Amino acid sequence: MGNRMREMTLEEFLKMWEMGTRDFSQDSMGLLYFSFPNHFYGLDMSGINLSGQRLSDFDFGRANLSGANLSGASFCDSSLVKVNLSGANLSGVTFAGAGVSDCNLRDAILKDSYIGSADFMGNDLTRCDMTGAIFEEAYVIDNIYMETIMPDGTIRTDT
Numbered sequence: 322m323g324n325r326m327r328e329m330t331l332e333e334f335l336k337m338w339e340m341g342t343r344d345f346s347q348d349s350m351g352l353l354y355f356s357f358p359n360h361f362y363g364l365d366m367s368g369i370n371l372s373g374q375r376l377s378d379f380d381f382g383r384a385n386l387s388g389a390n391l392s393g394a395s396f397c398d399s400s401l402v403k404v405n406l407s408g409a410n411l412s413g414v415t416f417a418g419a420g421v422s423d424c425n426l427r428d429a430i431l432k433d434s435y436i437g438s439a440d441f442m443g444n445d446l447t448r449c450d451m452t453g454a455i456f457e458e459a460y461v462i463d464n465i466y467m468e469t470i471m472p473d474g475t476i477r478t479d480t
Contacts, residue, residue: 331357338366346390347373355379372410387425416441436461 345445347425353374370390377397377460382453384407392410398418414434423443430450447467454472
């Protein structure tokens with residue numbers, strides 16, 4: 322579908338979601354421009370496929386994205402506070418300038434993701450795989466590490 326962006330309204334998204342559509346990936350729908358950045362707050366989008374999409378400046382607070390495929394997505398300058406990302410595929414995701422705090426990232430895959438100039442704090446990283454992730458000028462504090470695969474491949478468990 323190329324790199325041409327297509328606008329998607331909240332009404333269109335919710336209608337498609339209610340009809341059972343779960344694949345909103347760039348491969349499936351092309352590059353989408355969601356014209357409702359603050360309306361992801363609190364939504365249950367477990368199992369959604371948003372791989373490759375640009376999700377910058379969005380508020381995902383308290384959303385359920387468990388089991389979601391978010392690989393290659395861009396969350397630049399977005400807010401992810403108290404988001405359920407358990408079991409989500411976040412491989413190759415960009416969190417530049419984002420706020421990722423108090424999230425459930427149990428069993429999530431963050432391989433080769435970029436967490437630059439971001440706040441990454443208070444998250445549950447139990448069994449999270451962060452192999453190859455780049456934390457560049459990120460504020461990383463108060464996270465829970467239990468059988469967590471760190472960027473260098475070592476396994477970390479804090480007691």
